[in-house]
Amino acid sequence: xxxxxxxxxxxxxxxxxxxxxxxxxxxxxxxxxxxxxxxxxxxxxxxxxxxxxxxxxxxxxxxxxxxxxxxxxxxxxxxxxxxxxxxxxxxxxxxxxxxxxxxxxxxxxxxxxxxxxxxxxxxx
Numbered sequence: 735x736x737x738x739x740x741x742x743x744x745x746x747x748x749x750x751x752x753x754x755x756x757x758x759x760x761x762x763x764x765x766x767x768x769x770x771x772x773x774x775x776x777x778x779x780x781x782x783x784x785x786x787x788x789x790x791x792x793x794x795x796x797x798x799x800x801x802x803x804x805x806x807x808x809x810x811x812x813x814x815x816x817x818x819x820x821x822x823x824x825x826x827x828x829x830x831x832x833x834x835x836x837x838x839x840x841x842x843x844x845x846x847x848x849x850x851x852x853x854x855x856x857x858x
Contacts, residue, residue, distance in 0.1 A: 765791050 766787050773790065774780050800819055805811035813834065820826040 762788070762791070765794065769794070 766784075769787050769790050770782060773782050773787070778786075797816065797819060801815040802811055804818055805815045817827065817830060820830065
């Protein structure tokens, strides 16, 4: 008598932080290329292990689902929903707010650069 749950129970003990496959149905690997590039951009190997990318993808999707649950109360998903999820983890929260402010600075710099280019174009 083979019990399929015995093998799964040892796996679930090891990976208890991962969501169960029945908690949400999705096509795996959708974000793998994007995540590989992002991981490399943050200092990882250019070709990270597939297992690592799959784990990061699971974590990202889990956060997205939790944020979607929060956002569904208002009818839309926003950055604030993600910030709410990590509000008690100060290092993550500080890093996210730092990255968001850097994104805003880059947006302003691009806008200023475009305005300067337009002025140069009219002078020619």
